[in-house]
Amino acid sequence: MKSSAPLIFAFIVGIIVLLSEFIPHSPFNEIVSTLEGWFMIISGFAILLGQISLIRMNTHKIVHKLDNWQYHLAGLISFGLMLALGLLWGMQETPGILGDATGIQAWLGQKPFDYLFENAYLPLSATLFSLLAFFIASAAYRAFIIRGLESNLLMITAIIVIIGRTSIGTMLTGWLPESLHFWHFPNLADFIMEFPNTAAQRAILISAGLGIVGSSLRIILGIERSYLGGDK
């Protein structure tokens, strides 16, 4: 019963949602609307579950002093700090348990949560993503080597797209007459994106779509059971 109940539930819900797409009338409308409400509530609890899991995992690593436990401690302190500041004094216009922190606002210029968000989280997050540029530059130098016909084609395409996607493309070919408009680097880049890229992307999308249909049917029919956990 423990394993068959979720399978029966998945089958019934899956069939109802599937049918509602083809029969958009009562009672399917109401049932699907209720199911959507359930989904949002469960998703809300999933966030809570994620937070509990995060605390447990980090605490375990800190208590047992596993590799790089210091980083996990920093993560946990940051998490606790933001949570506490948000709960105590709220964020932006929303007050917290202790009100609006007028005194602290006069000193910091904004609420503690907003201050940390803007001056710590925001620049740190953007910096981490920006580091990608350095890795890309280094990888391009070491890995983008012409070795055969395919890599040659890739190189030519990459050069056109890179130049076409910058202001340099406009500068280099902007002087060309209107009759040669197609040969402007930005237009060449757009052409590559619109035709060869789109063709390849569509093939991938269609394959992925068919894969999703297949795996969804497997879940509804109870063939795919990995979501239940365990080995089966």
Added chain:
Amino acid sequence: MKISVLAERRIIYLVLLIAVALPLLFPIGWKTEVSGYTQMAYDLIENTPENKVVIISFDYDPSTMTELQPMGEAMIEHAFKRDQKIIATALWPMGVQMAEQAFEKVLRDYPDKKRGLDYVNLGYKVGGMVTIQAMGRDLKEVYPNDTRNTPYDQIPLLANTRRLKDVAWVSSLSSGVPGLKEWMMVARDSYNVPVTGGCTAVSAPGFFPYVNEQRQLTGLLGGLKAASEYESLIGRLGSATTKMDAQSVAHLLILVFIALGNIKVFVAKKKKTTKTKAFIIKRRKSND
């Protein structure tokens, strides 16, 4: 002279840092050509009548704000210019703050625009695609209050907006899932509401197939370049325009790095061939 891999890497990082920093400190002012995708998104907003209610969904977090925030600001400014009423939503938790920051910046030039009358921030809702589906049935059910806890019914801008169908267009600024694709699948495909949006340059190729004759997406802003194109279309000297110089120089530098990497490999190969040839000749001579 042989340079170690680590030293090479450090030189690349240093040169790139200088190449990005200099144009930011001393802007060059290069012009960009407006692409068809950006023009299409611009036309959608430009041709929407005044007083129509629109949705801009901030489906990203600070990690991608360099590319997406200028798009958000430009689209808000464009909608304000056309006197359209903006509903801001977020499918990502940090999107709420991103929306607030974008409004705050644009409102400096539009002090007459009022919260609740001209724009509203409904905040974040968990659930992704299912949330959008629920918005298609009843917006108030999904968002009973805005971020300032004002009840839905007390927000004048939402008086005649009950479901997704009452909205003139949707724009999702998206850096992943849930985002633009989910909006397109529900708002456009199920409710026939025009959907446009923006994404990071790296994910733009995946969205281009949806800008098609069926208008699944009405235009697309892909990366910082598209954001700067949009700024030029609405006549705004925003952050995308100034950052575009730095990006252009960085891209040019990457091309130089690629060329240098190839030259290095070519020279190494040539040396190896010469050495092998010399070795074979030497061996033949010794055999003779």
